[in-house]
Amino acid sequence: MVQKNRWLIALCAVLLHLCIGSAYAWSVFAKPLSTKFGWSATDVAFTFSLAIALLGISAAFLGHFVERRGPRVAWTTASIFFGAGVALSGLAVHLGSLYLLYLTYGIIAGIGLGIGYIAPVSTLVKWFPDRREMATGMAVFGFGAGSLVTGPIAAKLIQTVGISGTFYILGAAYFIVMFSVSQYLAPPAREWTPPVPASQQRRAVSRDLSQLTANEAVRTKRFWMLWVMLFINVSAGIMLISQASPMAQEKVGMSAIAAAAVVGAMGLFNGGGRIVWASVSDWVGRPNIFTFFFLLQLIAFLYMPSLHQALLFEILLFAIISCYGGGFASIPAYIGDLFGTKQLGAIHGYILTAWSAAGIVGPMVVAAIKDATKSYDATFYVFAGLLAVALAVSLWIRLEIRVLRQANESQPTHTNPISSAEK
Numbered sequence: 001m002v003q004k005n006r007w008l009i010a011l012c013a014v015l016l017h018l019c020i021g022s023a024y025a026w027s028v029f030a031k032p033l034s035t036k037f038g039w040s041a042t043d044v045a046f047t048f049s050l051a052i053a054l055l056g057i058s059a060a061f062l063g064h065f066v067e068r069r070g071p072r073v074a075w076t077t078a079s080i081f082f083g084a085g086v087a088l089s090g091l092a093v094h095l096g097s098l099y100l101l102y103l104t105y106g107i108i109a110g111i112g113l114g115i116g117y118i119a120p121v122s123t124l125v126k127w128f129p130d131r132r133e134m135a136t137g138m139a140v141f142g143f144g145a146g147s148l149v150t151g152p153i154a155a156k157l158i159q160t161v162g163i164s165g166t167f168y169i170l171g172a173a174y175f176i177v178m179f180s181v182s183q184y185l186a187p188p189a190r191e192w193t194p195p196v197p198a199s200q201q202r203r204a205v206s207r208d209l210s211q212l213t214a215n216e217a218v219r220t221k222r223f224w225m226l227w228v229m230l231f232i233n234v235s236a237g238i239m240l241i242s243q244a245s246p247m248a249q250e251k252v253g254m255s256a257i258a259a260a261a262v263v264g265a266m267g268l269f270n271g272g273g274r275i276v277w278a279s280v281s282d283w284v285g286r287p288n289i290f291t292f293f294f295l296l297q298l299i300a301f302l303y304m305p306s307l308h309q310a311l312l313f314e315i316l317l318f319a320i321i322s323c324y325g326g327g328f329a330s331i332p333a334y335i336g337d338l339f340g341t342k343q344l345g346a347i348h349g350y351i352l353t354a355w356s357a358a359g360i361v362g363p364m365v366v367a368a369i370k371d372a373t374k375s376y377d378a379t380f381y382v383f384a385g386l387l388a389v390a391l392a393v394s395l396w397i398r399l400e401i402r403v404l405r406q407a408n409e410s411q412p413t414h415t416n417p418i419s420s421a422e423k
Helices: 006-025 027-037 043-060 063-069 071-095 098-127 134-183 198-206 221-252 256-284 288-306 310-339 346-350 353-372 377-408
Strands: none
Touching: 006 027, 006 043, 006 071, 006 098, 006 198, 006 256, 027 043, 027 134, 027 221, 027 256, 043 063, 043 098, 043 134, 043 346, 043 353, 063 071, 063 098, 063 134, 071 098, 098 134, 098 346, 134 256, 134 310, 221 256, 221 288, 221 310, 221 346, 221 377, 256 288, 256 310, 288 310, 288 377, 310 346, 346 353, 353 377
């Protein structure tokens, strides 16, 4: 059997994630849908929320399917669900049916999102055991950068072929690209290993505080601290993603095309943040990077209500989105630090249920407040309060880590790290 090239596998993963990451360009559709059908911002936002919710649920419950059937079958399945879901959304718009849009984009495409998201992470970690953080960064970079490509294209297509035609074209394009790249995918041969210096292996093992199963991990306080931190980080970022285009138009007076360009640029910072912050977290540590995320975002959210300059709005928006992307890239390595690699994929799937919850809370809260107050300003203060809670939790988890580290150091050197929940 011919050995696959792991760098081509990585390229395929990025291409697939660029396709499913187009979900982050949803705000480009928000205002046209509301204008065409008179749907409220809350109604339209729920489509995106439902898709993200199904992403997390699928990631949690289909992780074993991905591992059992392999990346090729998993990604082929993702291409069918996501491509069909987006294309059928065009039919929903043609018929003017909001509930059909929930089914097609929210549920069908959402399942494709979940399968397509977790498969590259588990696959690339196996191909790059010598570069864990780089692999997880690559695996999620494309997802974050998806709106960079789709945002401007979708805005142009909406003006030329309408909303329905845009969904038809994008759905077909996603299926072709995703199905094609999935055919190259395969896990590494059982006997294959990259050259990994022994010193690097020792460092990777020694920094893991414990080696827990997924069921053991969910019974620990630090799991739920991590869950809350991810939930709030995602909620803050995803509420901006879901409303970025209309927010830019209404708050700082951008045109629809300029706002779509901002949505596209958000993809660059979302994806770039996943690479940059994951790399920085290796240097400063995951606890420090998450504390920095929440402190930076808290300051930004408190300042944004008084902001009316387009350039400053974009700077703060991109900074927040980079933290949003950085959280996703850093969380798998943080899981490894706290719980080890015994069942990292399963624990990651459970943690991603925070994404599902945030996918509903973030967009729905901002849309509901906008509908009630006709302004986005109150939303920033609400999420600033949540970020203050996340900042406190990020400091609290440090105490848990310190206690566990001291417990490990007090054990005989020949014993394994703590392997049962909360000894």
